[in-house]
Amino acid sequence: MKALTFLGANTIKYQEVAKPIIKKPTDVVGKILWTTICGSDLHILKGDVPESIAKANEQKGRGLILGHEGVIKVESVGSAVTKFKQGDVAIVSCISSCGSCYYCKKDLQSHCSNTEGTSGWILGHEIDGTQADYVRIPYADNSLYKAPENVPAESLLMLSDILPTAYEVGVLSGKVKEGDTVAIVGLGPVGLSALLTCKTLKPAKIIAIDMDDARLEVALRLGADEAMNPGKVDAKAQVHALTKSDIRESGVDVAIECVGIPATFEMCQDLIGPGGAIANVGVHGKSVSLKLEELWIKNISISTGLVSAYSTSDLLQKVVSGDLDPSVLATHHFKMSEMEKAYEVFKNAASNKAIKMVIENDN
Ligand SMILES: [Zn+2]
Ligand SMILES: [Zn+2]
Structure with a gap:
């Protein structure tokens, strides 16, 4: 598959990498339908995020796949996943959380003690993220939200993080x-x-x-x-x-x-x-x-705080009921193969009048 990889400070590359597989029973692997770029991706790109630099260095030349926002079509599910099945369309939360630890029970999923990294934000930070053809989502039951029909990609994408x-x-x-x-x-x-x-x-x-x-x-x-x-x-x-x-x-x-x-x-x-x-x-x-x-x-x-994403369902409800229309934040559309170009536009967001980019899988 193709993915946007972070190789080290100021270096990204859209390249061929191996497709992810289910590693744990609570995982889902899904095909990315749409993804987007966040200010945090630019922080990583600048070299300001040491965990991501370390991950990029672990696999020289291959690097870390960026991105923590997206909408997937579920392709395979681990044996412990109960809420999702093949073919479901789901919003990826920027926070991956177990749902049962001390912090998750307090709605502080950003501090989940059972993630594969240092916080609830691991996607595109400490493990491979969403700017790729496929992504593996840990603790899928707590970290994905079923996308209602009739809600456009432009709205669904905004529910991942911003x-x-x-x-x-x-x-x-x-x-x-x-x-x-x-x-x-x-x-x-x-x-x-x-x-x-x-x-x-x-x-x-x-x-x-x-x-x-x-x-x-x-x-x-x-x-x-x-x-x-x-x-x-x-x-x-x-x-x-x-x-x-x-x-x-x-x-x-x-x-x-x-x-x-x-x-x-x-x-x-x-x-x-x-x-x-x-x-x-x-x-x-x-x-x-x-x-x-x-x-x-x-x-x-x-x-102050780091998002825990405990409000995602409530916000999705507001979108479905028409109280909230976040699709107005989508200013630019790209294909996944144009990912590097999309980064150039987003890096100069002010002069390009860019708010959020909608990046669609080519396939
Ligand atoms: Zn973000
Ligand atoms: Zn937890």
């Missing part, structure tokens, strides 16, 4: 409630997913903040009430002016950080109002400053 990530780590951890005012800082694929999933909880106002006007335009089109570019306006002053009222102090109820740099985390601290919550989704590479001297007296809570 929707549950934005919803769990941003919207649910931030405890967004009906009537809240929410600021979303950073409107890339995950920020836009936070916007879409946040809207299902009916906040009064969503304020989108990004340095890129094109992304702000998309946010407004997808339902943001206000859009601000802090490179052009004083976002802090504008947010406080917008949220002032006779009965309460200014500031947002929830600030969702979807960038992962010190400046945007700092901005969230500047925007938050009394009793508010800062939900950090962005992946940080550096320490940030924490204004505890200002936050404590405002009763601010701060949350």
Whole structure:
């Protein structure tokens, strides 16, 4: 079969590799129908993820197959798999989890103690992933979701990672409630997913903040009430002016950080109002400053996290009922054989106005 392999920092190759087989009774092997590329794949490609470098080095020239998002058609099932059979179409979760360990029982599947790696995120990170003709999914009963008919690939793909990530780590951890005012800082694929999933909880106002006007335009089109570019306006002053009222102090109820740099985390601290919550989704590479001297007296809570994908079924239900339409995030279509080209486009996502790529198997 063909696969997109990671050979080491800044090196990927679309090449012929052996097709995966069932290794454990809880495995499923499926044919990839559609897959996509994530910001995390670019982190790995840059050489920022040591586990993936180690895996690539274990098999020189063959490397590690990237990708943790996709939709498969089940081809073979292990003897202990009960929920899936040959021919089923299923969404691959970015988190593979056993469903029975200490952490899985607490809905912290991201820390599953029984995976083949260091966390629940193993696909395309520590074991071969979804950017290939076929993939092996460990603990398939807990790590795949049956795809309902009539839901397009463009929507199914978003349920692998970006929707549950934005919803769990941003919207649910931030405890967004009906009537809240929410600021979303950073409107890339995950920020836009936070916007879409946040809207299902009916906040009064969503304020989108990004340095890129094109992304702000998309946010407004997808339902943001206000859009601000802090490179052009004083976002802090504008947010406080917008949220002032006779009965309460200014500031947002929830600030969702979807960038992962010190400046945007700092901005969230500047925007938050009394009793508010800062939900950090962005992946940080550096320490940030924490204004505890200002936050404590405002009763601010701060949350962080890696997705556990416990919300995937709920989100799928929202898609089926029409409350949520994530297909709007699909901006580019490629064939699997054009994978290397798709990476080039996604690497320059801003200039290509790329949000998510839909990559279809050629066969
Ligand atoms: Zn991802
Ligand atoms: Zn587990």
